[in-house]
Amino acid sequence: MSNQPSAKVVAKAHGLLTAGRVRVVEYGPDRGHFEVQGSAEEPYDVKVLRGVWACTCPAKLECAHLVAVKLVASGQPPLTVELGTRDPDLDALLDF
Numbered sequence: 001m002s003n004q005p006s007a008k009v010v011a012k013a014h015g016l017l018t019a020g021r022v023r024v025v026e027y028g029p030d031r032g033h034f035e036v037q038g039s040a041e042e043p044y045d046v047k048v049l050r051g052v053w054a055c056t057c058p059a060k061l062e063c064a065h066l067v068a069v070k071l072v073a074s075g076q077p078p079l080t081v082e083l084g085t086r087d088p089d090l091d092a093l094l095d096f
């Protein structure tokens, strides 16, 4: 990954994970769909399709929601969400 998220964003992402704010909607070989409950009333949708990430929050740059989901998808602790069987294909896609 070329531009690393700031330490502040990473810390916030870990906070989201430990608070159990990340929910897996769909997790497959070439796509993923997650919901992250941020500060807004409605959860943000975070999606990845063939390595391209998108979040519905207003942040222009990489946000804590994306970082949190990437941490989950890469299998890094702390894992507080239920993931099905790890998919090696997606793991390869998420090589960052």
Ligand SMILES: [Zn+2]
Pocket: 044, 055, 056, 057, 058, 059, 063, 064, 065, 066
């Ligand atoms: Zn976001």
